[in-house]
Amino acid sequence: MNKLMLTTAALGALAVSGALSGTAHAGDAEGRLQIKLLATGVLADGKVTAVKNDSAGLVAAGAVKDTKANDNVVPTVAIEYFFTPNVSLETICCVTAHHVTISSGSLAGKVAVDNVKIIPATLTAKYHLPLGAIKPYVGVGPALFIVLSDEPSALVRSVGVTRTHLSSELGVALQAGADVALGNGYSLSLDAKKYWVRTDATFYAGSATALKTRHKLDPWVVSGGIAYRF
Template sequence: MNKFAYLAATAAALAFTGTAHAGNADGKVQVKLLGTGVLVDGKVTQVKGDAARLVATGAVTNTDINDNVVPTVAIEYFFTPNVSVETICCVTGHHVTVSSGTLSGVVAIDNVQIIPATFTAKYHLPLGAIKPYLGVGPTLFLMINDRPSTAVRGLGVTRTKLSSELGVAVQAGADVAIGNGYSLSLDAKKYWVNTDATFYTATGTALQTRHRLNPWVLSAGIAYRF
């Protein structure tokens, strides 16, 4: 079992057994189990180096990153009834595809995995059973396991690297109480974060581009507060 699956299973056990903790709508801790859509706005914003002349010759002029749906665990601590801090745990996998140029449609980077380490400070509006909230905070996108596609290896690329980067996230959502500490949860986050994509050959750097990611992250699921 991988680390994410272990965390998800642990959170589920904590949230749904109820034998060790009684649910409490005003408790200090809330755990959420969510289904999350990651909708990436992936575009090249700057060419930092083009030794292979892939951009100069029109082979690559822009890229796209596919959307994904993943499970997510969120853990939240309430300092007051209206003020909390939240962190999320998920891993989302993507491919980077050339979207324009003579190589349009070719997958350039296979299976990059992103860990969006995010902390948000949240303010909850006291409106009874329906508790809307707003939040903002920093994020660190950790990029792991990226590798050049078979097609790009055929061009002489031996290795790729997407840089891990700091950014910011804002969020809005609502928890709708359904009793015994449980709530239905809807959440939307907008991220602003970039990354550098570097393609290496045996002799050096072939191409380096700056990419805008800026995903929408939309979640829905169940929460348990105690």
């Protein structure tokens, strides 16, 4: 699935490039607006940081000690506005899907939460170094991880869990990358972001809380693709 999504994003970038080639004269390397079509790898780096409720005794019994989300590759659109040649504001749009696996304890290797879909809504202020055709940049800004959906796996359903909930929360992102000019407003874009975000994972048995844990969600998000500025 990851290879398919990566291929789709790459083909999409080529399609946009081809569609705009007929109006390439409209591109402007110093324009105010830049749009990027990227293939993005979401590299999960999380763990349990606290146990808030263990009514079911899953942690106390050693069944669950830590968890890990899988990596994913998704297509991403970024929109950037330049206030000056060196200062810009950028936002990204994508939906990333994961499952959460128990990484230690007697149930290690088993899936705990399925079909987790997250929008990592991010807004960064960026500073671009004026180095000619290659423009490196750094950025920082808030990130709101919006959890669209999640559901208990077959394993946790079998022990009485009827519903799961991952909280949507605000964090921060640091960013670095470079745009390499290709001409006519086009550039090759390479980007990396490091996020620091937390979430509460709650497992319900009916209306009662069976388990509630605090997690860090600190992924690396790396992207590459085509940018068009005008």
